[in-house]
Amino acid sequence: MDGPGITALTRTQERTAGAVPALAVEAVSHAYGARRALNEVSFAVPTGGFVALLGPNGAGKTTLLSLVSRLFDTRHGRIRVQGFDIARQPGAALAELGVVFQARTLDLDLTVRDNLLYHAALHGMGLAAARARVAAVLRDVDLSDRARDKARQLSGGQMRRVEIARALVHEPSVLVLDEPTVGLDVASKAAILEQVRGLSCARHVAVLWATHLLDEIEPGDSVIVLHAGRVLAQGSPADIVAAAGAADLRSAFRILTGIGPASADEAGGPA
Amino acid sequence: MNTTAVAPPRHRPGPGGYLICMRGVIWRESLRFVHQRARFLAALVRPLVWLVIFAAGWRQVLGVSIMPPYHTYILYSTYVVPGLMAMVQFFYGMQSSLSMVYDREMGNMRVLLVSPFPRWFLLVSKLTASTVISVIQCYAFLLAAWLWGVDLPQLAWISVLPALLLCGFMLGAMGMVLSSLVRQLENFAGVMNFVIFPLFFASSALYPLWQVQQSSPLLYQACQLNPFTYTVELIRFSLYSTMNLTALAVVAGCTVAFTAAAILAYDPARGLMARRQGAGG
Numbered sequence: 058m059d060g061p062g063i064t065a066l067t068r069t070q071e072r073t074a075g076a077v078p079a080l081a082v083e084a085v086s087h088a089y090g091a092r093r094a095l096n097e098v099s100f101a102v103p104t105g106g107f108v109a110l111l112g113p114n115g116a117g118k119t120t121l122l123s124l125v126s127r128l129f130d131t132r133h134g135r136i137r138v139q140g141f142d143i144a145r146q147p148g149a150a151l152a153e154l155g156v157v158f159q160a161r162t163l164d165l166d167l168t169v170r171d172n173l174l175y176h177a178a179l180h181g182m183g184l185a186a187a188r189a190r191v192a193a194v195l196r197d198v199d200l201s202d203r204a205r206d207k208a209r210q211l212s213g214g215q216m217r218r219v220e221i222a223r224a225l226v227h228e229p230s231v232l233v234l235d236e237p238t239v240g241l242d243v244a245s246k247a248a249i250l251e252q253v254r255g256l257s258c259a260r261h262v263a264v265l266w267a268t269h270l271l272d273e274i275e276p277g278d279s280v281i282v283l284h285a286g287r288v289l290a291q292g293s294p295a296d297i298v299a300a301a302g303a304a305d306l307r308s309a310f311r312i313l314t315g316i317g318p319a320s321a322d323e324a325g326g327p328a
Numbered sequence: 329m330n331t332t333a334v335a336p337p338r339h340r341p342g343p344g345g346y347l348i349c350m351r352g353v354i355w356r357e358s359l360r361f362v363h364q365r366a367r368f369l370a371a372l373v374r375p376l377v378w379l380v381i382f383a384a385g386w387r388q389v390l391g392v393s394i395m396p397p398y399h400t401y402i403l404y405s406t407y408v409v410p411g412l413m414a415m416v417q418f419f420y421g422m423q424s425s426l427s428m429v430y431d432r433e434m435g436n437m438r439v440l441l442v443s444p445f446p447r448w449f450l451l452v453s454k455l456t457a458s459t460v461i462s463v464i465q466c467y468a469f470l471l472a473a474w475l476w477g478v479d480l481p482q483l484a485w486i487s488v489l490p491a492l493l494l495c496g497f498m499l500g501a502m503g504m505v506l507s508s509l510v511r512q513l514e515n516f517a518g519v520m521n522f523v524i525f526p527l528f529f530a531s532s533a534l535y536p537l538w539q540v541q542q543s544s545p546l547l548y549q550a551c552q553l554n555p556f557t558y559t560v561e562l563i564r565f566s567l568y569s570t571m572n573l574t575a576l577a578v579v580a581g582c583t584v585a586f587t588a589a590a591i592l593a594y595d596p597a598r599g600l601m602a603r604r605q606g607a608g609g
Contacts, residue, residue, distance in 0.1 A: 147444070148446065151444040152341060164356070175356045178348055180444060
């Protein structure tokens with residue numbers, strides 16, 4: 058296990074050249090006792106790419122993201138963040154990773170600014186640098202004016218934007234988000250999706266966006282369809298539609314997962 | 329969207345980051361403590377009730393004969409202060425563990441655990457933070473006890489500090505081990521009843537061990553096997569600027585053992601799995 062300060066120059070050069078995918082998941086399996094949650098899952102997220110991990114409830118998305126963020130130990134397969142193995146070099150890998158969890162994880166008694174400063178400290182950032190970064194990321198998510206408010210005073214959508222800002226404080230090159238729009242109204246969902254897409258584009262941050270909502274996917278995205286712990290298809294929406302022999306992504310999703318219309322509606326509505 | 333097109337240099341923590349990280353964890357714990365004044369008052373009231381009511385009642389019944397580290401006869405209220413200080417730390421250690429179970433269930437622990445620093449270091453930072461707060465609480469209690477008329481040596485305020493730091497860490501680590509064994513928050517109440525109270529009462533916190541030995545040899549043996557007895561004695565001797573080497577050795581050994589066990593036993597997946605029973609994703 059390494060410390061966070063260890064980085065390989067050659068890795069950095071490869072990363073700059075784009076030779077190493079920002080996030081590589083290779084033949085990863087995971088089980089809860091006898092129940093297998095993930096089965097030989099493999100995919101890659103390129104530097105600056107936006108990849109949607111699409112799957113219904115119970116597909117294994119949260120389990121996968123828990124493995125990516127080292128909350129669970131990877132026992133089968135390998136996960137690499139910017140080339141750093143999360144099991145063998147967790148410090149270097151986690152320094153490259155920003156995580157937005159499905160559950161709210163802000164400390165409600167702290168101010169927005171203090172929540173972000175705490176996160177900066179957890180990444181070893183000095184106070185001056187942390188203050189500057191916190192101001193910058195709050196600007197990025199249009200919440201500079203709420204910095205001194207307690208987290209509990211924010212709306213659900215604003216809390217989510219603060220969590221995204223928090224995940225970006227330490228300038229990660231990979232951002233993983235676990236169903237970040239769950240429980241939000243339509244306008245908030247759209248705003249968050251737009252902000253994350255903008256950040257991905259402007260900052261070359263690779264994004265893995267876990268969702269069960271088909272309407273969050275755009276034609277230019279890469280999509281991984283995960284169901285019952287297996288990757289059923291991956292590629293552009295057009296590729297997936299063509300491979301499934303369907304008319305649109307919604308139909309392709311139904312064909313691939315075998316989930317009927319009622320469940321499909323629950324799982325995301327029309328594409 | 330206010331993002332700019334220029335990607336800034338990425339931040340990578342260096343070796344000095346360890347200190348910054350630990351300071352951050354202590355700072356967050358302190359802020360939570362400040363925001364939860366009721367918790368502070370409850371922690372202070374509990375030992376004060378013992379001192380002001382229980383010890384006052386026993387004061388006329390029980391005097392404590394000359395025994396180390398005391399050089400003269402002392403009042404029961406003086407005798408009971410180290411035990412109550414240890415109780416303050418014990419309760420805070422358990423409370424901090426309780427908050428870890430809560431944090432694990434609510435997801436706040438995940439924010440800590442995705443830090444790039446090693447997991448053992450993050451847990452030690454969390455223990456250090458809870459120790460610092462428990463020491464502050466102890467000093468608040470000591471001040472109240474002094475104002476109540478408990479006689480303390482002048483040097484006690486300084487000489488007791490190392491013992492409080494060590495005992496706080498040990499009790500916090502013990503709590504962390506227990507919290508690792510608790511799957512959900514609801515189970516923690518049982519731990520409080522089956523761990524805190526037996527350990528507190530079967531120790532030298534409230535009665536000198538020689539008196540326990542006279543009344544029940546079996547209880548005396550239990551008291552001698554109880555690590556809490558040694559935290560009480562370490563604090564007691566430190567208040568009088570004397571060293572109890574046996575107590576120091578036991579507390580230091582237990583600190584290492586409990587910390588190692590806490591690090592090995594801590595499984596962040598436990599709370600997450602509990603949350604996800606029946607949930608999807």
